[in-house]
Amino acid sequence: MLPSFSALQQDYIRLWFLVQHSLTSFFKIRQHYPKLLHAFAASEYATWQKLGIHKNHLQRFQNFYSETEQQKFQHCLRQIEQSCDFVLLDCDPAYPPQLLPYSDRPPILFGQGNAQALLQAQIAIVGSRKPSPHGKQVAYDFAYYLSEQGFYINSGLAQGIDEAAHRAALSHQRTIAVMGTGLDQTYPPQHQALRQDILSNGGAVISEFLPHTPPLQHHFPRRNRIVSGLSLGVIVAEATLKSGSLITAKIAAEQGKTVFAIPGHIYSEFHQGCHQLIREGAILIDHPQQAVEDLILPAQWQAAHAASAQTDVLPEPLNVPDHLQSVFDQLDWTGQTLDHLAQSTQLDAAALSSLLMELELAGLAQQQAGCYLRCR
Incomplete structure (x- = not known):
């Protein structure tokens, strides 16, 4: 069973509940409000209209603070607590990084x-x-x-x-x-x-x-x-x-x-x-x-290493950001599991996953068969 929700998790779930899984409406509203909590004030109905939110979602928003809808939402929260071990938001370090590039990624995973x-x-x-x-x-x-x-x-x-x-x-x-x-x-x-x-x-x-x-x-x-x-x-x-x-x-x-x-x-x-x-x-x-x-063994990866092995040209020095250097230094060419890296870096899994994701996005690391290794 999931422990109590964070404030941001509640905001995500509330919006997901109001737009009934609509990716278009969810991302429009989230992008408009720097703090998602502000999207739920009754005075924001006109803003939702201007954003082009579907009429069914506008109706749900208008009725949301009625006793009946509040009971439905609270029941939904209890059901999530009972049925879930984790809830991942697309802004969480533990959210699967392989989904982040897609504009239609699920904003929340139960x-x-x-x-x-x-x-x-x-x-x-x-x-x-x-x-x-x-x-x-x-x-x-x-x-x-x-x-x-x-x-x-x-x-x-x-x-x-x-x-x-x-x-x-x-x-x-x-x-x-x-x-x-x-x-x-x-x-x-x-x-x-x-x-x-x-x-x-x-x-x-x-x-x-x-x-x-x-x-x-x-x-x-x-x-x-x-x-x-x-x-x-x-x-x-x-x-x-x-x-x-x-x-x-x-x-x-x-x-x-x-x-x-x-x-x-x-x-x-x-x-x-x-x-x-x-x-x-x-x-x-x-x-x-x-x-x-x-x-x-992608062809580009193989070709790059084959070319470097056949020339005497020194590779360009790596530009590793300072906050990623300690994790990058633990990586090798054969690969290490997340657990092994957590032991060697003394970082918790969430923080380590976030840093590894940054290394992957920078083209400095990659995942292979459950292990992390250097790309360069």
Whole structure:
């Protein structure tokens, strides 16, 4: 259960409640008010109108301080406290830095389990809800291999390919589920035991949705952008031409993520979606190590080091900001876990994650298979 909220968390949740998960309205209002608390004064109704906020959200704002709406909001807060182990705002140091570049990132993430898992190297495995036995086995095998290599396997807790990927990664305690509902419920309901296994084995279950949010059809593409956004790359294990996993692949490509597709028999309807992705530019893979090589050894990184090894030109001196130098000095070329770095730097996980994120944004460090190492 989550301890009491900070003032800023309450403001984020209040606004998220008022705009009912609307990213457009949320970011308009947050950008306008230097202190979000000021957005909720009754006198600000006209300002919300000028910002072009949807009429439904304006109506909720107008009614917010009625006894009925206040009771609903307080009930929502209690539900979040009961169902969440952590709440991450997009301004928190512990918020997954891989989501920050996206304008449609979730401003708030509700989570259960191990929040540190979200900061680790992840690969998404997605596919059909009704796969062939062969497809489920392939998804299981790929997830088992990649989680054994140190990657967290990210998926949507759905039936079929998602389930197989989660179960395989449980063997190495490295899996994350992104929900298309509030955390007070499980969808599909028969995956309640699987969800508990994820939480009991070092994983995390997260959602951007408030409690009592039902599994509506349009929620799942929203969920999929988080699945792909958290991940280094997306593997489509098996998909028909109408599979929702093709939406995930499309979103991943738009995010600049590497999309992989596993081929199958040319006459099999189960694989037509994967074949379509390959025609459109997805990388064909028939072994999980191929994904590791493409994601962990980018061509630019290899070329830069190969070029420097073949010349006598001295590299340019690094310009490491003073406040990052002590953490940078602890990094090497083979990689270290967050726990190891926390011991060597004597920093808590939140502060260390924030500094590592700055090093990554500066091009001085990168994450590989759950470890941090130098880029230069």
